[in-house]
Amino acid sequence: xxxxxNCVIIGSGPAGYSAAIYAARAGLNPVLFTGMQxxxxxxxxxxxxNYLGFPKGIDGxxxxxxxxxxxxxxxxxxxxxxxxxxxFSTERNGIHYIFLNNTEKFKSIGVIIATGSIPKFLExxxxxxxxxxxxxxxxxxxxxxxxxxxxxxxGGGDSALEEANYLANICRKVYLLxxxxxxRASKILQNRILNKKNVYILYNxxxxxxxxNDFLKGIKILDNKNNxxxxxxxxxxxxxxxxxxxxxxxxxxxxxxxxxxxxxxxxNTMTNKPGVFAAGDVQDPIYRQAITSAGxxxxxxxxxEKYIFI
Numbered sequence: 224x225x226x227x228x229n230c231v232i233i234g235s236g237p238a239g240y241s242a243a244i245y246a247a248r249a250g251l252n253p254v255l256f257t258g259m260q261x262x263x264x265x266x267x268x269x270x271x272x273n274y275l276g277f278p279k280g281i282d283g284x285x286x287x288x289x290x291x292x293x294x295x296x297x298x299x300x301x302x303x304x305x306x307x308x309x310x311f312s313t314e315r316n317g318i319h320y321i322f323l324n325n326t327e328k329f330k331s332i333g334v335i336i337a338t339g340s341i342p343k344f345l346e347x348x349x350x351x352x353x354x355x356x357x358x359x360x361x362x363x364x365x366x367x368x369x370x371x372x373x374x375x376x377x378g379g380g381d382s383a384l385e386e387a388n389y390l391a392n393i394c395r396k397v398y399l400l401x402x403x404x405x406x407r408a409s410k411i412l413q414n415r416i417l418n419k420k421n422v423y424i425l426y427n428x429x430x431x432x433x434x435x436n437d438f439l440k441g442i443k444i445l446d447n448k449n450n451x452x453x454x455x456x457x458x459x460x461x462x463x464x465x466x467x468x469x470x471x472x473x474x475x476x477x478x479x480x481x482x483x484x485x486x487x488x489x490x491n492t493m494t495n496k497p498g499v500f501a502a503g504d505v506q507d508p509i510y511r512q513a514i515t516s517a518g519x520x521x522x523x524x525x526x527x528e529k530y531i532f533i
Contacts, residue, residue: 227330228254229531230524231321233306234337234469236263237513238503240290241520242335247297249528254300254329256321258469261303262287263339264504265513267354272367274513283355286513309334311476311496319498333498333527336485337520338469340504340511345377345462349433357439358460362386363512365459371395374459375442377430379403383463384412390461391419398455400428400444433460468505477501484508492523493530500526 230246232239235257246253265271265283272280281289295301308322311334321329342360344350350358359365362376366389374394376387379401390397399416404426406413416422425444432443434454441456468484470477478486478495485494485501492500502523503516 225328225330227318227332228252229331230254230333230335230527231319231329231331232256232335232337233321234258234263234339234503234505235261235291235301236265236287236337236339236503237290237517238339238505238520238523239263239335239337240287240294241517242337242502242524243294243299243301243520244297245521245524246335246527247294247299249524251333251524251528251531252298252300253335254302254331255294256306256323257301257303258305258338262291264341264360270368271364271513273364306472308472309476311499313496315497317498319496333531334500335492335520335523335527336473336494336499336501336505337503337516337523338505339516340466340468340484340508342462343465343467345430345464347430347433349435350462353433353435353439353460356437357435357458358433358462360462360466361511362389362461366390366393366461369394369459372458373456374398374461375400375455375457376461376463378463378465379405380407380463380465381409381412382465384408384416386461386463387422388412388415388419390459391416391422394459395421397422398457399424400430401426402429402447403427404448430460466504466508466511468508470505480508482508491526492519493526498527498530 230251230253232255270280310320373396375398377400427448431445434441485506500523502519
């Protein structure tokens, strides 16, 4: 008879490994599936400079390797495979099925989903090559490296304006590149940006080329209205055109919001299926920080412990 687990964790970013450590210490004997990108988005970050406890910063890959080793120290079973399908019970203490392929499946009373999200790309040459080498998707993570320098932010929504507002406080110039001829962000954010003297809004603008050999040096911009091209030299390019939560396999099983993020109960990490919890960026469209993901992973493990033992 196939073993029924207490805790299966799907995802291996800060949320997944944090959940694994707390679940293991609670005696839940967690099994963790790493997915296609072990370590998550942080493995594409050169230096993490804002995580508590690392005064000199730490390389993203080294950080995630440390997380993995810590989870293994508490005997988390880590399986480097991807979950392809799930079938969640609607009954309390029911059995959830996690499929790796057509023949291999796991049974568990508890499941923690920590599959994260992926940023939307521009899909132009050198974009992925320069991630961590001048291109970033997080101003609060990487803005410090461009202090007193010129940077650009792409996007016209709330996220883009929040990024631009943050960068305006530490950078010399911030170019805000907006594809349309208006901003989509909330009025309060628009007013805040319009009052920043070092933010330059370029409407009707698309980035058509990334300039640099080993790292970002500048970008070529197409003015859609006048059909003219212009080059600006910058040290950092922050892309803020949205994120896509990794929830494709959960769409028919869990309640999602209009953007595909998993909805959890107010005050805890439980989804609409008993025994199924969500942590990290997969349920957080707002903060998207390593430290908040790790915190929610801890919460999910504690919520699962309470679900099983109380």
